[in-house]
């Protein structure tokens with residue numbers, strides 16, 4: 001073996017890279033964003049732990065909304081959530097992630113064509129139910145909305161700071177059950193502000209309809225700003 | 227357990243950068259892991275050990291730098307490294323603070339041949 005071809009005898013060289021590890025995902029996310037903007041729609045990433053009420057909120061939104069929306073659904077398994085939305089007349093496409101505990105920008109990109117973005121005002125992406133992993137992956141959406149349901153407890157904001165730091169809006173869901181779980185909405189509001197000042201919190205219930213109007217007003221305001 | 231997919235992204239990025247620099251072997255990979263990056267250093271290390279086995283990076287040491295959260299206060303213009311997760315200025319209690327470090331996962335440096 002010659003000296004040149006034996007790497008151990010060469011001097012090591014040091015390269016300062018300084019690049020985000022998820023750079024490739026960031027690039028895909030930027031492409032998704034460009035696509036949403038071109039279609040003139042507002043894209044919203046819904047994130048929460050499993051069962052916090054993401055799909056139920058979208059069903060309730062379908063009944064009350066004065067805008068047209070589609071949904072990209074992410075779940076580890078089954079078409080159930082997309083089927084639930086189709087049943088109430090919402091255009092939906094299901095991504096079955098298999099083993100991935102979060103959506104990434106490429107998965108969303110692949111879902112865009114089969115869903116079709118024509119004649120939509122808003123696109124919701126319902127992320128895989130998980131309060132940790134989805135927070136690390138940008139999808140290219142304009143907004144992150146994080147749901148916390150009252151049965152999960154009012155102590156979750158500071159326990160999952162990475163996720164709540166990403167939130168442009170926090171929704172306390174299933175507020176009809178708040179008293180059964182001693183859930184203090186004001187505490188959540190305060191802790192959300194501690195992590196990210198100026199982030200609004202809306203308490204709502206898909207069951208009683210409380211707060212749905214505020215939720216729709218938030219979307220309307222964002223659409224006007226976008 | 228998104229550390230697995232993060233390691234895949236890291237390995238791909240390292241390979242790309244190393245090949246671009248004409249290297250044939252990577253000896254050391256240095257990554258800065260912010261306390262608020264959402265990534266556990268231990269899990270990342272375990273995932274790296276498993277996935278680097280049959281990769282271009284095989285044998286390279288992974289050095290993980292623990293980056294605490296650093297705030298910049300817009301009221302008194304001071305900077306603070308904080309332990310406790312309350313985003314207020316320890317000097318003047320102002321809440322107009324910006325997180326200027328500790329939220330990201332950055333590939334800092336490669337040592338290679």
Ligand SMILES: Nc1nc2c(ncn2[C@@H]2O[C@H](COP(=O)(O)OP(=O)(O)OP(=O)(O)O)[C@@H](O)[C@H]2O)c(=O)[nH]1
Nearest residue numbers: 049050051052053054055056057129174205206207
């Ligand atoms: N009482 C009450 N129950 C609700 C409310 N919203 C949702 N639920 C119930 O909570 C359960 C989970 O709701 P989903 O909408 O499927 O939750 P999800 O976040 O989409 O769940 P995953 O997609 O599996 O993560 C269902 O049994 C809903 O009926 C609410 O406002 N009040």
Ligand SMILES: [Mg+2]
Nearest residue numbers: 054055081126
């Ligand atoms: Mg769902």
Ligand SMILES: [Zn+2]
Nearest residue numbers: 299302315318
């Ligand atoms: Zn200050």
